[in-house]
């Protein structure tokens with residue numbers, strides 16, 4: 001079954017430049033890559049509770065549910081490893097408390113939005129991350145190749161179209 005995960009891209013302006021918090025994943029899935037802050041939604045947990053928990057666990061920053069900006073979702077499809085399939089709910093947030101601090105799982109770092117470390121991220125990140133940060137919304141479906149790294153296809157469904165698809169039950 002597709003796992004439910006959630007990511008939050010914290011935003012700030014530093015020296016006049018918009019920046020986003022990403023982190024070097026030190027352990028587990030995607031170790032060695034620069035990734036978004038977030039992780040699995042636990043059974044019985046809401047997505048909002050999960051992202052507040054994951055941000056605190058991974059970066060020591062505190063965020064409030066009411067400050068989360070729903071941005072959309074990304075589905076990662078690994079045809080060669082269906083157990084890795086994930087559905088990710090994506091938030092942005094520009095209010096938070098504390099100082100980003102390294103945890104056992106992630107070494108967080110602020111990156112200028114116009115200098116994203118895309119070569120150190122999952123290859124699919126270039127398909128959806130700059131778009132979310134530029135204000136695009138909706139659902140991305142990313143299908144990886146059998147190497148579980150490179151992108152086979154990437155499709156974007158804008159929010160209104162996606163609502164219509166969900167309402168029609170297809």
Ligand SMILES: Nc1[nH]c(=O)nc2c1ncn2[C@H]1C[C@H](O)[C@@H](COP(=O)(O)OP(=O)(O)OP(=O)(O)O)O1
Nearest residue numbers: 005006027028029030038039040076086122124125
């Ligand atoms: N193709 C992909 N591109 C991407 O940018 N992020 C991906 C991805 N496939 C998965 N992810 C992200 C989503 C999620 O935040 C993360 C995996 O979740 P976790 O960090 O929670 O996994 P771990 O197994 O390390 O941790 P635990 O849940 O604590 O076991 O990987």
